[in-house]
Amino acid sequence: MKVKQKQPRRYVISQKLDAFFIDMYSLGQFMGRFFRAVFLPPYEFKEIIKQSYAVGVKSLPLITLTGFITGIVFTKQSRPSLSEFGATSWLPSLVAIAIIRALAPLVTGLITAGKVGSNIGAELGSMKVTEQIDAMEVSATNPFKFLVVTRVLATTFMVPLLMLYMALLALAGAFVNVHANEQTSFVSFIENGFHSINFIDIFSSVLKSIVFGFTIGIISCYQGYNTTQGTQGVGRAANTSVVMAMFLIFIEEIVIVQITNWFRP
Template sequence: MGDLFSLKQNIASFFMEIGEMSFFSLRFFKELFTKPFEFKELLNQCYSMGNKSLLLVGVTGLILGVVFTLQTRPTLLNFGAVAWMPSMISISIVREIGPVIIALICAGRIGSSIGAEIGSMRVTEQIDAMEVSGTNPFKYLVVTRILAATLMLPILVIFGDFIALIGSAIVENMKGSVSFVFYFNQVFQALTFSDVFPATIKTFFFGFAIGLVGCFKGYTSKKGTAGVGKASNSAVVYTSMLLFIIDFIAVFVTDIFT
């Protein structure tokens, strides 16, 4: 009986949280188009999220390209299809693996940092101080961060994909004596607009999800420093789950149109 009651409570609180997050995102769209616009803070956040994530995304992309190529190569060799390597790797990375892996890495790097930063501002009354000084904290802290994440993630994914392809080209060059020019020639022949466009569009949604969940968890965090840790942690968990749901929907929609 107790377990059933607890299950009911958990389900209720799950849907309540989804409702709260929906209102939070509606407020974001409302505040996005009302003055004053916080351009300076938006640029700060773009720099912080974009520039400071470049190394992490670059290293991840490189390892992804190298490992993916090393793992796939023997199988393709067995089938005598190693010439398809650049096409196969580029399509896989650009359409699916690159965006998802880099978005997950960014959920850890950006989502948790937003959750922790805004959460600690909440518990130390810095958000209240901002509000009392006549500044709209939602606009200053939330709108700028969600927008920056939405704008920066596609750039990071494109950068990460490119580095992954370089990693793959390095392996092909070393193992199969394929020149870089030939490799990238094959890559650009294989990739079409219908591969790149939907993959890029979905990264905007990934960025929005990372910013939204991080800000929501931080902005609504409670219960002191423990609450900050929880906000940061659950921002990553919820975002990761949401990324897969968005990816599923994006693939489903793309499939209908192609």
């Protein structure tokens, strides 16, 4: 009976690093293929609308609940700290800045990555392992154009819209809490809240949402489109899509915040 020798730690780490860089190279090629295909006909407008409906409309209930609760909870948590300094009048401004600059795009991106990213990864993964993608190629249909490009465009277009919707719901939840405790009118809440908001704040939030949406779409499609090892690979593709998309969203958040801060007065 042969005893299996344990591989040295350095060799294992080297293998993992090699696999990581190979995966990054393959992802770069996948993104390049997307940018080449997105500008070439045929243009699958019906499929883009269908995927936009799946990404946007079907996510509204979760976004609505999360956005409203986020506004209420953040306001409740911020009030005691401001009350110690007698600065509760600054609460609308603080909440508006936090929601528009950070909470709305980040929370929307994370929710979409969890809900939509896993769905895309599992859907394309199951099509890959059951050879449906190969069948589309035989039938003279471009599967990359029909499956990948449409889904990436849908997430890129819809995540910014979901972010704006969530920001409005979060501000509505904040107003309900502020009005219940300080009896602040709606007009006063809006005036105080948006007093410190400028164009750069809104632009950076929309930019982050566009980048987050593209990241969710391209990562999920890449994982699903390159699924192997049958049904086990489908589950791995769905899980990896969510984890990798969320990780990149945090990295992109840091980078975009740093860049936009250079342009602030």
